[in-house]
Amino acid sequence: DEPKFPPGFTPDNNDQEKNVEENIKILLNVFNLSQINSMTVVRTVDFHQNEKSLNIVEPNGLIWLKKKLQALKIAIKAWSKEANKRSNDRKINIQQNLLEVDKLIDQENSNDGILIKRITLLNDLQELNNRNAMEISQKAKIRWTLANGEWISKPHSVKNEFFTHFKKQFSPIQAPSIYFYFTFPTRLSSYQVQDLERTVTYEEVKMAVWDCGTNKSPGPDGFSFEFYPSGLKINLHKRKLMGIGVSSNVVAAAASLIGCSILTAPFNYLGVKVGSNMSRITSCDNVISKVSSRLSKWKLKFLSIGGRISFLKSVLTSISLYHMSIFKVPIGVLNHLKSIRPNFFYGVDGSDRKLA
Incomplete structure (x- = not known):
């Protein structure tokens, strides 16, 4: 039974390679490998032979296309795994050869040929590292998003969709979402409600700081809780300010604002x-x-x-x-x-x- 193809998919041999290339573009986008030329994958993996060896018998054209794409997905996964293995083996081989060349240079047995070989190995290693970095950065990019059951691929639309999503998440709640139509048996007294809603005093802040443990880890400013209760202060009159790469007027203005003296080079430390x-x-x-x-x-x-x-x-x-x-x-x-x-x-x- 000949499968019935949907519009745009015909069994014509002239269009077969074009259809395979279009399918590969879709799968490469799925795997975040869109920087790879789709025709390279077509030449690397013999999809025409795989298609003949699949023996897909399905009268429904859409189901036949689905099975075909699944087979292409498996083939691309195998090809990607093999390509990564070859790239890693080549990188290890280059590093081993580079190590041997460096040993020869350390033993003073180098010549122009060895130096040229070392430069070539370094260039090959740099090319592999750049290719891996490009692939990692390509995978990190967001190329589409799902909104209302539809995929959005335009960069501007993707940006707006993310902005709208997080705007809704962080927007204040206009009204409570849960209502209780009964009275709780245990409730706070009026004094307790006033105590919770009143402004926090400085004495309460001081008490909270003094009650904290002194062996805690320091905060973002580099000081722990032990520093604040100790009452230690920096003696600015004994401090000196030195500017590196800035004009003397800026240093003088900053020292006058802080209240310290100016340090000039050379100085003793x-x-x-x-x-x-x-x-x-x-x-x-x-x-x-x-x-x-x-x-x-x-x-x-x-x-x-x-x-x-x-x-x-x-x-x-x-x-x-x-x-x-x-x-x-x-x-x-x-x-x-x-x-x-x-x-x-x-x-x-x-x-x-x-x-x-």
């Missing part, structure tokens, strides 16, 4: 100068002055040879190393620190010359 060019020798003058003041000449009268060595180690490890662990010290500063050590040990000034 935890004993280290911040904000200056630390590659200069003058930026380490405070370190040299601290070492020189600690290793003063008058202390030699009260220290033995062993005491001098211990004192040198304690001073050099406590002052200079703390600064060197943060910034890279210039060579001139290191030479100056080296000259201070023997001068203190032998008891000479920087300008004196004494035989060891």
Whole structure:
């Protein structure tokens, strides 16, 4: 029995590929894969052969079309799963090859061919990542919605439908939706009704805050309930405001409004100068002055040879190393620190010359 086709669907061989392509477009929209060319799917999956192998015997054309679309849906799912598997395998293969190339480069066995291969692998990996990101963003888009039993696909209509839906959800209730036509036996007294409807006083707010536990998690402002009952305040007179990337007039106006002073670079933070060019020798003058003041000449009268060595180690490890662990010290500063050590040990000034 020949199936009866609905209008627009004919068994003509010339229009068969066109009809299959249109059906695939519908299914790709269902799977949120509309960025894929439908003809690519037609060439990848042999739907003509599948249609012949289905052996759908149905006199009703609409039911026959429904079964045909179900078969196409199953085929597209299988094709999509296989395509994702091939893409993941290719990505793993590229990452493994890229790891091997990086090992060769680390072993200094690289040449122009290896470098070109690495660039090609990186481009292939970037292309796969961009394709996956595009597919994820495409799936996240809302292309249609259901309103009154009909699918709406126009972007403007979809936007209006969502706006109307949430407007109804958040709109105030004009009248109560539930009515009770009997009197409740237990009701609030007039005093209780007035107590519920009166304005909340500051004493009640204070009592509620003070009764909260102090070990709660902090709020969005970063403060917990322990901060508010403690009565702690920020001393703005000891605070300083510094602007980064803004004009000095804006910083001055903000500091005047808050009531604090202005901080300018360079400044000292935890004993280290911040904000200056630390590659200069003058930026380490405070370190040299601290070492020189600690290793003063008058202390030699009260220290033995062993005491001098211990004192040198304690001073050099406590002052200079703390600064060197943060910034890279210039060579001139290191030479100056080296000259201070023997001068203190032998008891000479920087300008004196004494035989060891």
